[in-house]
Amino acid sequence: MYTLDIISKILESVNGSNVTDIHLTAGTVPAVRIDGKLSYTTRFSMIRPDDIWNIIDQMLNDEHKKVLKEQNYLCVTVVLDNIGRVRANIFKQRGSYALNIKILDQRLKTPEELGIPQVVIDLHKKESGLILICGNKSSGKSTTVTSIIKKICTSRACQIITIEDPIQYLHKHDKAIVNQIEIGLDVNSFEEALNCAMTQDADVIMTSFAGSPEIFSALLSAAENGHLVIATLQTVDTISTIEYILSMFPAERREHVRVVLGNVLQAIISQKLLPAKDGSSYKLAAEVMLANQAMKNLIIENKIHQIPALIKASKALGMITMEDSVKELYRIGAIDESWLNM
Missing domain, CATH: 3.40.50.300 (P-loop containing nucleotide triphosphate hydrolases)
Structure with a gap:
C-alpha cells in the first residue's frame, strides 16, 4: 500500500526535474507535470482507492479531515518531510478521492x-x-x-x-x-x-x-x-x-x-x-x-x-x-x- 512517502519517491524517480504537479488518481499510475507536460511514472504500480485515502490520512490534521468529509473537497497547503510546502487539492471522483499535489517554490525568487x-x-x-x-x-x-x-x-x-x-x-x-x-x-x-x-x-x-x-x-x-x-x-x-x-x-x-x-x-x-x-x-x-x-x-x-x-x-x-x-x-x-x- 502506498504511504505519504510516495510523493518524495516520485520526485526522486524523475531526478528532481522541473516537476510542478503530481497527480494521484485511483485506477492509474502516478502522473507528473514537468515543464508544463503531463507524463506517467510507469515504474510505480497502479493506485487503488485505499492508497489515496492512506496518503490523505497521513497528510492532513484532524480539522482538515473533518472539512474534507463534510465537503468532499479540500485545497490546503501542508509541509512534507524532505520536500517542503506543497498545495494539496483533494476531491471526489467515481466515488473515491483523487489527489493533486502542487510543489511550491521553497525559496521566493527575486x-x-x-x-x-x-x-x-x-x-x-x-x-x-x-x-x-x-x-x-x-x-x-x-x-x-x-x-x-x-x-x-x-x-x-x-x-x-x-x-x-x-x-x-x-x-x-x-x-x-x-x-x-x-x-x-x-x-x-x-x-x-x-x-x-x-x-x-x-x-x-x-x-x-x-x-x-x-x-x-x-x-x-x-x-x-x-x-x-x-x-x-x-x-x-x-x-x-x-x-x-x-x-x-x-x-x-x-x-x-x-x-x-x-x-x-x-x-x-x-x-x-x-x-x-x-x-x-x-x-x-x-x-x-x-x-x-x-x-x-x-x-x-x-x-x-x-x-x-x-x-x-x-x-x-x-x-x-x-x-x-x-x-x-x-x-x-x-x-x-x-x-x-x-
Missing part, C-alpha cells in the same frame, strides 16, 4: 529572477487604491503578488492582512506585521475575512479571490476608505478585466461601479508564462497598465476601447502591451519565435 518589471514592483510604494494582478491559471499571479507583499513588508511599518485559499507562501514579519488568514482554517469565507480585515486596522489587504460581486464591492469600498487592496483575477488583459468586473453587477449598478473603479484603480497587470527557448524554465510576459489620470478618465467616461492605444503611447511611463512584452522576450532570445503569433 523580482529580477522572475522577470517582474520594476514598475510593477514599485507598486509597493502605493498606500491606497486597488491593484489587480490578472492572468489565467499558472500565469505566476501568486508569485507576483507575493513579491509585492514582501517588498511592502521590508520597506514600511504597516499591517498587512492576506486572505488566501490556501496560504501558499509564508511571510515573515519585518517592518510590517503580516497576518495571513486561510479560508476554511481561520474563517469560513472570503466575505467573513474581508469584514474582519476592514475592522482590524489593516493598511494593506490582499485577497486571492475577487470573483463575486459581494467580494469585489467590499474591495472597492476598502480602497475608497484608504486601504491598499491587492487582488487577483483570472482575466487575460486590461479590457477583459474591466468588462469582467462590470459583468458581475446588474446593469443598473455598472455605471456606479465603473466610476468607483476608475477613481480607486492603481494598476492592472496581466500575465502569461511562456516556455523559455532553452526549455529550462518559463519567462514572464506582462501587459502593464498604470492608472494615471488619463487612464482613469477613460474608465470613468466608458471609453474602455481606447485603453490599449493609451498603454502603447505610455511606454515612457513604464506601461507596455502584451504584444510588445512578448516581442521583447523574443528580441533578447528568451523565447521561441512561435510565441510572436500567439
